[in-house]
Amino acid sequence: SLQDRLEGAFKNLKGEGRITDLNIASTIKEIRRALVDADVNYKIAKEFTDVVREKAQGEKVINAISPGQLMVKIVKDELVSLMGGEVAEFNSKGAPAVILIAGLQGSGKTTFSGKLASFLKNQKKLSPLLVAADVYRPAAMEQLRVLGGQIGVDVHIEEENKNPVEIAQNAIREARSKNKNVVIIDTAGRLAVDEAMMTEVANIKSAVNPNEILFVVDSMTGQDAVNTAKAFNDRLDFSGVVLTKLDGDTRGGAALSIKYTVNKPIKFISSGEKLDTIDIFYPERMAQRILGMGDITTLVEKAQAQFDEEEAKRLEKKIRKNQFDFDDFRTQLEQIKRMGNLKDLIGMIPGVGKAIKDINISDDAFKGIEAMIGSMTPAERANPDLIDTSRRNRIAKGSGKTIADVNAFMKQFEQMRELMKMMNKMPMGKMMPGGFG
Ligand code: GDP
Ligand code: MG
Incomplete structure (x- = not known):
């Protein structure tokens, strides 16, 4: 994922607790x-990374997190702000409110019209009327009729009238007389941007004065989506974008590119053929999707809040001098526990987190480990080399573990110290605050 790649890229980053210009270029x-x-357009990606570079320079790295993780957060925050930051407003107030749906053929307009009607009916308690203004293909009208039936929403269809503008106007009249408070007009698309299609939708627009003009675009079409969006926006000055087919394996980069190019908010996303697969667009979620990163930012924020820089520095020094002992180990365990879910957090702890992860101590093992450390004398904790066979026996008894458990733990601890020693010798270990990043 992008997240892994960022953290990977930052393995080369030199710096003393700061993201610096050194080596930043390769990361960028x-x-x-x-x-x-x-699927983000190259030019946009370039401008984007220029901004990220500026933001990252001089940013202070907290010891608890690696520069890579901090960079992920900077990138994510910037993605969110570029995609509008907040959830966009959707204007469905009117008597009736008019929503015009436009886009290329196959982009998912008709499906989305049905989903939106269902959403407005169920979530907003509105009374929608669907309008079949795609007059060229009888199948298109039939498709909308079927959708309307499935969701219990009336559909305005005029088989005999071939003028979409008149159909839209008639539909609004019908809505008024039947007390429908929102009219959703599904229009005809072509396979490519086409003057006749644009003119037709533009004519409907000027005739019905819509509250919202939603441009529907297939997120799988990548770069083409951006050009299409631009062509439609130049002509229609639409009010929002609908990204469809996000259930496919697209990474969502189209969202960023489109927002950046036409500067119109993405209002809805559609992610399936079922009628309830419609969602309001959340920039935050899309940023996470683009990064492929799960909950990393939350983790980074928790780490930032919980970790004591001084403690990390102290620990770093001890690791350098190969003096890491059971007291340090226990302190680290306590810090890990304060932060909540062990499994998620364990990889983030400087030094210890990585080491524990590498030697694969499971969640359950922590209780036993704490008991064993608790059964050591202060002298033993500060000087692990003291712990001989008879002391191991005593620790086993005191902690209610077997001698085999104690031996296994001592062995793991030794492996961990070996690992620290090794990493200290590698250039990377010297660069990262807290030891191993
Ligand atoms: P229109 O020509 O713009 O009206 O597009 P349609 O609504 O007829 O959709 C074209 C095809 O895409 C149909 O087979 C739909 O079932 C499918 N489709 C629409 N939206 C989605 C979506 O969000 N996910 C998936 N997987 N398919 C979709
Ligand atoms: Mg259609």
């Missing part, structure tokens, strides 16, 4: 490449 290049892979 990596981010740019990853964005392009996620």
Whole structure:
């Protein structure tokens, strides 16, 4: 994922607790490449990374997190703000409110019209009327009729009238007389941007004065989506974008590119053929999707809040001098526990987190480990080399564990110290605050 790549890219980053210009260029290049892979337009990816570079420079790295993780957060925050930051308003107030749906053929307009009607009916308690203004294909009208039936929403269809503008006007009249408070007009699309199609939708627009003009675009179409969006916006000055087919394996980069290019908010996303697969667009969620990163930001924020920089520095020094002992180990365990879910957090703890992860101590093992450390004398904790066979026996008895458990734990601890020693010798270990990043 992009997240892994960012953290990977940052393995080379030199710096003393700061993200610096040194080596930042290669990281920026990596981010740019990853964005392009996620379907973000190259020029946009470039401008985006320029902004990220500026933000990242001089940013202080908290010891508890690696520069890579901090960079992920900067990138994510910037993605969110670029995609509008907040959830966009959707204007469905009117008597009736008029929503015009436009886009290429196959983009998902008719399906979305049905989903939106269902959403407004069930979530907003509105009374919608669907309008079949795609007059060229009888199948298109039939498709809308079927959808309307499935969701219990009336559909305005005029088989004999071939003028979409008149159909839209008649539908609004019908809505008024039947007390429908929102009219959703599904229009005809072509396979490519086409003057006749644009003129037709523009004519409907001027005749019905819509509250919202939603441009529907297939997120799987990548770069083409951006050009299409631009063509429709130049002509229709639409009020919002609907991204469809997000259930496919698209990374969602189209969302970023479109918002950036036409500067219109994405209002809804559609992610399936079922009628309830419609969602309000949340920039935050899309940013996470583009990064492929789950909950990393939350984790980073928790780490930032919980970790004591001084403690991390102290620990770092001890690791450097190969003096890491059971007291340090216990302190680290306590910090890990304060932060909540062990499984999620364990990889983030400087030094210890990585080591524990590598030697694969499971969640359950922590109770036993704490009991064993608790059964050691202060002298033993501060000097693990003291712990011989008879002391191991005593620790086993005191902690209610077997001698085999104690031996296994001592062995793991030794492996961990070996690992720390090794990493200290590697250049990376010296660069990362807290030891191993
Ligand atoms: P229109 O030509 O713009 O009206 O597009 P349609 O609504 O007829 O959709 C074209 C095809 O895409 C149909 O087969 C739909 O079932 C499918 N489709 C629409 N929206 C989605 C979606 O969000 N996910 C998936 N997987 N398919 C969709
Ligand atoms: Mg259609």
